[in-house]
Amino acid sequence: MAKLKLTSWLSSSQPAPTDAEKKKDKRRSYVPSAFARKSVDANGVNDKTSSVESVPAEPPSRMIALAQQITRDTEKLDSYLKANNLPALSYNVDVPADFPKLPEDIARSRRDIIQASKELGQLAHGPREALRWAVWEFLDVLALQIINHFGIAKLFPIGETITLKELASKTTLDPVNLARAIRLVITKGIFREPSDGVITHTAGSRILAEDGDMQAWIGFNAEDIFPASAHVLDSVKTYPEATQIVQSGFCFAFNTVNKEPMFVTFGKNADRARRMGKAMVSLTGGEGYEMSYLIDVEGGGYDFSEIDAVGGTLVDVGGSHGFVSVELAKKYKNMKFVVQDTTKTIASAPSPVSEDAQVADRISLQGHDFFQEQVVKDADVYFFRWIIHNYSTPFAVKILKNLIPALKPGARIVINDHCLRDAGQEDPWDETVMRRMDMVMWTLLNAQERTEAEFRELFKAASDGFVFKGVTRPKNCRMSIIEAVWQPKEESKEELKEESIEETKAEPEDKPKEEAKEE
Numbered sequence: 001m002a003k004l005k006l007t008s009w010l011s012s013s014q015p016a017p018t019d020a021e022k023k024k025d026k027r028r029s030y031v032p033s034a035f036a037r038k039s040v041d042a043n044g045v046n047d048k049t050s051s052v053e054s055v056p057a058e059p060p061s062r063m064i065a066l067a068q069q070i071t072r073d074t075e076k077l078d079s080y081l082k083a084n085n086l087p088a089l090s091y092n093v094d095v096p097a098d099f100p101k102l103p104e105d106i107a108r109s110r111r112d113i114i115q116a117s118k119e120l121g122q123l124a125h126g127p128r129e130a131l132r133w134a135v136w137e138f139l140d141v142l143a144l145q146i147i148n149h150f151g152i153a154k155l156f157p158i159g160e161t162i163t164l165k166e167l168a169s170k171t172t173l174d175p176v177n178l179a180r181a182i183r184l185v186i187t188k189g190i191f192r193e194p195s196d197g198v199i200t201h202t203a204g205s206r207i208l209a210e211d212g213d214m215q216a217w218i219g220f221n222a223e224d225i226f227p228a229s230a231h232v233l234d235s236v237k238t239y240p241e242a243t244q245i246v247q248s249g250f251c252f253a254f255n256t257v258n259k260e261p262m263f264v265t266f267g268k269n270a271d272r273a274r275r276m277g278k279a280m281v282s283l284t285g286g287e288g289y290e291m292s293y294l295i296d297v298e299g300g301g302y303d304f305s306e307i308d309a310v311g312g313t314l315v316d317v318g319g320s321h322g323f324v325s326v327e328l329a330k331k332y333k334n335m336k337f338v339v340q341d342t343t344k345t346i347a348s349a350p351s352p353v354s355e356d357a358q359v360a361d362r363i364s365l366q367g368h369d370f371f372q373e374q375v376v377k378d379a380d381v382y383f384f385r386w387i388i389h390n391y392s393t394p395f396a397v398k399i400l401k402n403l404i405p406a407l408k409p410g411a412r413i414v415i416n417d418h419c420l421r422d423a424g425q426e427d428p429w430d431e432t433v434m435r436r437m438d439m440v441m442w443t444l445l446n447a448q449e450r451t452e453a454e455f456r457e458l459f460k461a462a463s464d465g466f467v468f469k470g471v472t473r474p475k476n477c478r479m480s481i482i483e484a485v486w487q488p489k490e491e492s493k494e495e496l497k498e499e500s501i502e503e504t505k506a507e508p509e510d511k512p513k514e515e516a517k518e519e
């Protein structure tokens with residue numbers, strides 16, 4: 001097995017790494033950086049994300065500054081809503097579930113309100129009490145898990161009331177237990193109790209009642225990720241290097257350690273697999289993840305027009321049912337697409353893949369395991385969306401290496417994933433979401449989100465023939481576009497090809513091939 005060429009944070013002046021340290025290094029290409037915020041004010045707040053104006057003489061306290069900012073931004077948002085005949089914001093059952101697309105400055109105000117009010121609340125709690133109760137947030141998830149699992153929101157009509165007793169009679173839940181769970185979610189604006197023991201809907205409970213994808217999102221998070229997250233500690237205590245997909249918190253939670261990865265477990269349970277699929281639909285339809293960001297070139301999406309002009313081919317590796325390729329094919333009328341996924345996933349894809357024959361005729365679907373050598377030779381683009389973040393470094397490197405025998409000079413590798421910025425450099429809410437996603441990857445798959453430097457290292461570890469082009473990110477989108485181009489030194493391609501084939505036979509330790517076979 002060829003050695004991974006990863007930058008080590010242990011400089012040569014330091015003692016030689018132990019075996020355990022070497023194993024840890026395999027997981028991620030560690031890039032020292034990041035804990036120092038670039039621009040922090042005297043109160044420890046990142047001034048890049050705060051639009052509080054400084055007053056030269058005697059600055060207001062942080063709390064006052066935050067409160068003033070909240071007032072200013074709230075007035076701005078409220079005026080915009082009024083000017084556009086949009087309903088005032090409330091928990092009322094009839095308010096729209098989503099904001100319309102807002103102009104940039106109003107969207108900025110909205111984000112600042114969210115962040116500033118969170119910070120103000122923290123300050124008002126004080127450090128000790130804020131910490132004490134931060135760790136109890138999992139209990140909110142528990143209550144939501146119960147409410148969602150038993151479909152409580154669907155049990156009585158929107159706009160009507162129901163007694164807790166009657167509501168309980170429609171479930172197998174004990175009325176006292178139902179009341180306990182429902183009264184905790186009420187503190188989050190989900191349902192309301194206008195009089196003792198009488199429940200009615202809010203906008204939040206209405207979504208829970210009507211949005212099947214949101215039910216799946218909550219179910220997947222509360223019933224799969226939540227128990228799995230409670231076992232990450234077991235997993236890292238047992239396997240500190242945390243690189244193997246069959247040794248994740250998920251595997252510990254569901255008794256599949258060293259047996260099968262999560263994808264295989266889900267492949268054996270149609271309901272769970274469907275729930276995860278719908279949860280992904282909910283996520284990718286949500287703010288910051290819409291597919292339009294990839295397509296909209298003016299907004300920073302990827303420009304495939306050169307490839308389209310020559311009728312080139314894009315391979316959508318791990319492309320599920322091909323919905324990304326379908327959207328691309330609608331915009332690029334000459335390109336061809338090969339969507340690859342596990343045989344099981346491909347078998348369940350809609351046929352035709354699109355109602356539009358001009359689109360469908362240019363898209364073919366193919367069962368292919370990306371832990372095997374790439375079978376589509378000389379394509380122009382190999383595209384990975386939401387794939388590389390599912391794997392720790394040894395696996396991700398292997399996926400890239402498996403491309404090499406198929407690559408022609410100039411072939412592009414385009415990854416569409418999160419790309420983490422240095423700590424404190426992201427919009428605070430986006431940073432929270434992206435770092436939580438990083439924890440989800442760890443929990444489920446011993447995988448990770450990556451920084452630009454880590455993506456660069458990943459390509460470098462796979463082969464020097466990959467020339468890293470960099471990372472772009474469409475405005476307001478959380479996902480980035482990471483690109484490398486295959487430009488091998490003449491003599492190295494054969495060598496790399498042999499190396500890749502050898503590694504397909506040998507590594508990584510937990511036999512990823514089984515994953516694709518069973519899926």
Ligand SMILES: C[S@@+](CC[C@H](N)C(=O)[O-])C[C@H]1O[C@@H](n2cnc3c(N)ncnc32)[C@H](O)[C@@H]1O
Pocket residue numbers: 263317318319320321324340341342345368369370371384385386387515516519
């Ligand atoms: C998170 S989904 C991403 C799907 C799609 N690219 C998207 O943007 O939504 C990961 C996909 O990888 C597929 N997959 C998992 N293991 C695979 C393997 N070994 N070979 C090919 N596809 C695989 C799964 O079936 C799933 O469709």
